[in-house]
Amino acid sequence: MNSQRPNLPTNTTEFIGTAVLDTIGLLIPNIDPALQAHTGYDPRYRSLGVFSSRTGAAGQIMAVDEAVKATNCEILTIELPRDTKGWGGHGNYIVLGSESVSDVRRAIEISLELTNVNAGELYISQAGHLEFAYSARAGAALAQAFDVPYGQPFGFICGSPAAIGLVIADTAVKASHVEIVKYMTPNIGTSHSNEVIIAVTGDASSVKEAVITARETGLQLLNSMGSIAESPTGIPYL
Amino acid sequence: MNSQRPNLPTNTTEFIGTAVLDTIGLLIPNIDPALQAHTGYDPRYRSLGVFSSRTGAAGQIMAVDEAVKATNCEILTIELPRDTKGWGGHGNYIVLGSESVSDVRRAIEISLELTNVNAGELYISQAGHLEFAYSARAGAALAQAFDVPYGQPFGFICGSPAAIGLVIADTAVKASHVEIVKYMTPNIGTSHSNEVIIAVTGDASSVKEAVITARETGLQLLNSMGSIAESPTGIPYL
Amino acid sequence: MNSQRPNLPTNTTEFIGTAVLDTIGLLIPNIDPALQAHTGYDPRYRSLGVFSSRTGAAGQIMAVDEAVKATNCEILTIELPRDTKGWGGHGNYIVLGSESVSDVRRAIEISLELTNVNAGELYISQAGHLEFAYSARAGAALAQAFDVPYGQPFGFICGSPAAIGLVIADTAVKASHVEIVKYMTPNIGTSHSNEVIIAVTGDASSVKEAVITARETGLQLLNSMGSIAESPTGIPYL
Numbered sequence: 001m002n003s004q005r006p007n008l009p010t011n012t013t014e015f016i017g018t019a020v021l022d023t024i025g026l027l028i029p030n031i032d033p034a035l036q037a038h039t040g041y042d043p044r045y046r047s048l049g050v051f052s053s054r055t056g057a058a059g060q061i062m063a064v065d066e067a068v069k070a071t072n073c074e075i076l077t078i079e080l081p082r083d084t085k086g087w088g089g090h091g092n093y094i095v096l097g098s099e100s101v102s103d104v105r106r107a108i109e110i111s112l113e114l115t116n117v118n119a120g121e122l123y124i125s126q127a128g129h130l131e132f133a134y135s136a137r138a139g140a141a142l143a144q145a146f147d148v149p150y151g152q153p154f155g156f157i158c159g160s161p162a163a164i165g166l167v168i169a170d171t172a173v174k175a176s177h178v179e180i181v182k183y184m185t186p187n188i189g190t191s192h193s194n195e196v197i198i199a200v201t202g203d204a205s206s207v208k209e210a211v212i213t214a215r216e217t218g219l220q221l222l223n224s225m226g227s228i229a230e231s232p233t234g235i236p237y238l
Numbered sequence: 239m240n241s242q243r244p245n246l247p248t249n250t251t252e253f254i255g256t257a258v259l260d261t262i263g264l265l266i267p268n269i270d271p272a273l274q275a276h277t278g279y280d281p282r283y284r285s286l287g288v289f290s291s292r293t294g295a296a297g298q299i300m301a302v303d304e305a306v307k308a309t310n311c312e313i314l315t316i317e318l319p320r321d322t323k324g325w326g327g328h329g330n331y332i333v334l335g336s337e338s339v340s341d342v343r344r345a346i347e348i349s350l351e352l353t354n355v356n357a358g359e360l361y362i363s364q365a366g367h368l369e370f371a372y373s374a375r376a377g378a379a380l381a382q383a384f385d386v387p388y389g390q391p392f393g394f395i396c397g398s399p400a401a402i403g404l405v406i407a408d409t410a411v412k413a414s415h416v417e418i419v420k421y422m423t424p425n426i427g428t429s430h431s432n433e434v435i436i437a438v439t440g441d442a443s444s445v446k447e448a449v450i451t452a453r454e455t456g457l458q459l460l461n462s463m464g465s466i467a468e469s470p471t472g473i474p475y476l
Numbered sequence: 477m478n479s480q481r482p483n484l485p486t487n488t489t490e491f492i493g494t495a496v497l498d499t500i501g502l503l504i505p506n507i508d509p510a511l512q513a514h515t516g517y518d519p520r521y522r523s524l525g526v527f528s529s530r531t532g533a534a535g536q537i538m539a540v541d542e543a544v545k546a547t548n549c550e551i552l553t554i555e556l557p558r559d560t561k562g563w564g565g566h567g568n569y570i571v572l573g574s575e576s577v578s579d580v581r582r583a584i585e586i587s588l589e590l591t592n593v594n595a596g597e598l599y600i601s602q603a604g605h606l607e608f609a610y611s612a613r614a615g616a617a618l619a620q621a622f623d624v625p626y627g628q629p630f631g632f633i634c635g636s637p638a639a640i641g642l643v644i645a646d647t648a649v650k651a652s653h654v655e656i657v658k659y660m661t662p663n664i665g666t667s668h669s670n671e672v673i674i675a676v677t678g679d680a681s682s683v684k685e686a687v688i689t690a691r692e693t694g695l696q697l698l699n700s701m702g703s704i705a706e707s708p709t710g711i712p713y714l
Contacts, residue, residue: 005643009281013643013693018701022603024639026697032649035674038659052639054564054604054670081638081662081670082430086324086562088292089268091670093638093662127260162331163290167251173270178414183276186319186331191668192321192429192558194292194329199274217251221264225256255654318666322563365498366530398699400557400569401502401528405489411508424557424569430667432530432557432567436511457503463494469560 005127016108019115020052020232021122024183025108041076045097049104050071051111055084058133058156059144060092060111061119065141067110072101078145080191087129088160088194096142096217098231115146120235121215127225128194130168130218132157134211134238136204146182146199155200155207157214162186164221165196168214176210178202254346257353258470259360260292260323262345267339275434279314283335285313287342287351290331293322296371296384296394297356302381305348311336311444317381318429325367326398326432332379355411358473359453365463366432368406368456369396372449372476374442384420384437393438393445395452400424402459406452414448416440450476485622491582495591496529496599496708498561501584503680504627505577516553521573525549525580527587528558531560534622535594536587541617548572548592556667563605564636564670570617595713597691603701604670606644606694607634608706610687612680622658622675633685633690634673638662640697641672644690652686654678669713688714 014027028048031204032163035041051061057080068075076095083091094111121132133156138148148154157172159165162185172179182199190197200210215238222229259313266286274281291298295318306313321329332349336342359370375387386392395410397403400423411418420437420439422428428435438448453476459461460467490503504524512519529536544551552571561570566643570587574580596623597608609632624630633648635641638661649656658675660666666673676686691714698705 004327013647013699017699022637022701024560024603024637024697024701026639027511027594028643032646034656035646035649035659036319038473038656038674040410048642050639050642052439052637052670072623074326077661079638079662080668081564081666082320082668083564083670085564088321088323090331090352091564091637093670093672095642127262161260161262161290162317162328164287165263166286166288166333167264167266168274170270171251172516173273181272185315185431186317191662192320194290194321194331196331198276206402208248221253221262224253225262256544288582320558326557326559326561326567365500389660399498399500399528399530399567400555401500404524404526404571405502405504406505408511409489411511418510418514421511423553424555424667425553428557430556430558430567432528432559434569436514459491459500462491463500 002153014041016105017112019112020119021056023115024051025112027105039071041097043098045069045074047101047104049096049108051108053108054091054225056114056122056130057090060115061141061145062133063111063114063118063134064094065139066114067107068141071107071109072100073103073107074100075140075144078141078180082191082193090191090193118238119236120231120233123229123231124151125222125229126227128222130222130229132156132215148181148199148201152201153204153207155211155238157211158195158197159218160195162194162196164218168218169196171217172181172210172214175213176206178206178210254343255350257350258357259294261353263350264288264309265343265346267386279335282337283312285336285339285342287334287346289346292329294360295328295330296369297360298353299379299383300350300371300373301331301349301356303377304352305345306379307377308348309341309345311341311345313379313382319428320431325368328429328431347444355475358469358471361457361467361469363460364465366398366460368460369468370394370449370453371422372446386419386437386439388400390439391442391445393449395449396433396435397456398431402456406456407434408456409438410448413451415442416444416448429474477569490677492581493588495588498533499591501588502526503576503581503584512685517573520575521550523574523577523580525572525584527584530567532598533566533568533609535598536591537617538609538611538619539587539590539594541615542590543583544617545582545615546586547579548576549579549583551616551620556615558667558669561569565605566667566669593713594711595708596707597705599695601698601705602700602703604636605699608632608687608691610684624675627682629678629680632674633687635694636671638670638672640694645672645674648686648692649692650685651689652682654682654686677713689697
């Protein structure tokens with residue numbers, strides 16, 4: 001990624017940075033009132049952090065989750081376009097709001113940094129992809145996106161083609177005592193992606209074990225389809 | 239496709255095989271009750287056959303249709319993600335259920351074998367794709383997915399970009415006395431794919447003639463866009 | 477594009493031509509009544525012009541808008557499949573109807589010609605894309621697709637990944653006194669594309685200025701993601 005900082009008018013918008021997976025983080029210091037009215041966002045938050053990626057969902061939402069914990073920002077929307085640059089999954093589009101420009105700026109900086117870390121648990125082959133995530137304590141973003149109770153451990157298990165997703169979901173919940181809080185398929189809760197996804201909670205070690213078990217089986221299944229799955233960074237965090 | 243059988247724990251899941259079009263077939267011998275509750279599938283069917291592809295819909299549904307006829311399995315879901323690996327159509331995600339592990343295993347084996355056969359009527363160019371299917375006798379999968387009456391002949395005509403689909407639908411129904419049982423467009427019945435699709439029924443020879451006529455015109459139109467459409471197997475079955 | 481005119485039966489369908497962005501234009505002189513009933517189109521219009529592209533929306537809709545102004549045709553449907561050949565946006569599928577075969581033929585010819593012109597304001601990089609459009613006077617197609625008042629100036633601003641779209645929308649409405657008539661995001665009004673889109677109206681020079689300002693900022697932001705955005709024709713019209 002050969003990222004170059006653009007020369008923008010500072011009164012309108014600010015370029016914060018880019019990250020892996022075609023992720024960009026931007027800042028609108030003071031949203032135009034006419035546009036604000038169309039967005040439906042709470043008008044108290046005039047400063048918006050705007051973040052999106054072509055590929056990935058849980059990793060970036062977890063990155064934003066940490067960013068919101070560390071700053072005085074609110075999540076205004078988390079949307080999952082059907083994207084992944086030709087693969088069978090989602091990208092993401094997330095807007096944060098704050099009364100403070102500097103809080104939004106910091107939140108987007110953190111989100112970009114952690115996106116690079118979390119991308120280590122995304123695995124992509126020629127045939128499909130897998131995405132895993134684990135957080136010891138879900139904040140507002142994970143609670144909103146995946147119905148995990150605030151403050152509780154969060155595990156995310158996703159496989160594409162969708163058949164792999166269901167099988168590794170089953171493997172995970174058999175291997176470890178966890179509770180399923182979200183269940184998604186091409187017709188249920190996704191943007192028609194070719195994925196089955198579960199989010200789980202429970203005690204921290206059980207949730208982590210469920211995710212790691214799913215990863216092991218998922219990589220075996222995806223690699224059985226004829227090409228080797230790799231993460232964009234090559235650095236798993238689990 | 240360089241498929242390699244993974245080494246999975248046998249008490250949780252079973253790898254059945256792969257097929258063209260990034261298709262994988264898996265078996266869950268005894269689904270976890272907590273996951274089962276989220277799926278909404280009939281709890282009598284503890285053994286699940288799980289099948290999906292990145293590319294293709296009618297060919298694989300017809301493969302599963304024959305598999306269900308030949309075994310004691312029920313169709314639990316047929317979903318059509320927006321996929322095709324960057325092309326304008328669907329993949330598929332199909333779950334079969336049975337009280338018998340061996341029936342599910344056999345059904346997925348048949349589905350994979352016939353997917354390789356049926357892929358001969360999928361044609362892909364740089365510009366778009368066409369998919370055709372014909373069955374002399376629709377079973378449960380075709381009835382559920384395309385509203386064709388059970389036991390009746392089934393014809394499937396699909397073109398992308400969508401303009402080609404509508405034109406070959408018109409050509410087909412003019413060429414042959416058939417009844418349209420399903421009509422799909424980007425906004426109607428698809429997962430926002432760039433396709434127009436019709437499913438038709440009627441007497442067997444008329445249905446087959448409709449499909450073959452659509453194929454002839456469709457290939458001319460798609461090839462007129464600048465590159466030659468080819469099937470992944472090169473072996474048409476019609 | 478090496479387009480070759482196919483040899484079709486003239487009583488059923490007519491190949492009009494192709495254009496950039498995998499666009500094809502076809503004519504059904506006299507739609508089959510059984511198919512007509514399924515489409516739900518007004519049965520007075522027996523001659524259909526059928527137009528679609530794998531990539532692009534506003535440019536082609538604006539092309540059709542001019543075509544409908546210049547001929548005696550009605551717009552029967554404008555649909556936006558989730559396509560763009562692996563990018564994060566839409567393709568299009570548009571059907572025109574008329575009682576006159578020659579009017580439909582002429583409308584599709586105009587639509588193809590203007591698609592080649594309007595594609596000059598679509599910019600695609602490895603990371604994402606931007607689409608801009610401006611018309612001094614919206615006709616029926618633009619009114620239907622983007623809620624711009626009939627006869628009024630029309631501006632279209634679209635960015636992908638979606639974060640860029642929101643930021644350039646804000647930049648545009650701050651730079652110029654225009655009214656937002658349509659606001660679209662991955663979850664609002666799109667087919668789950670990775671885009672934020674606004675359509676604006678106002679006095680002609682303000683609308684044009686809004687679009688040009690958005691283009692300048694959008695190109696800087698998209699190019700900051702590591703590759704240079706280019707239009708398929710290299711000939712901007714604004």
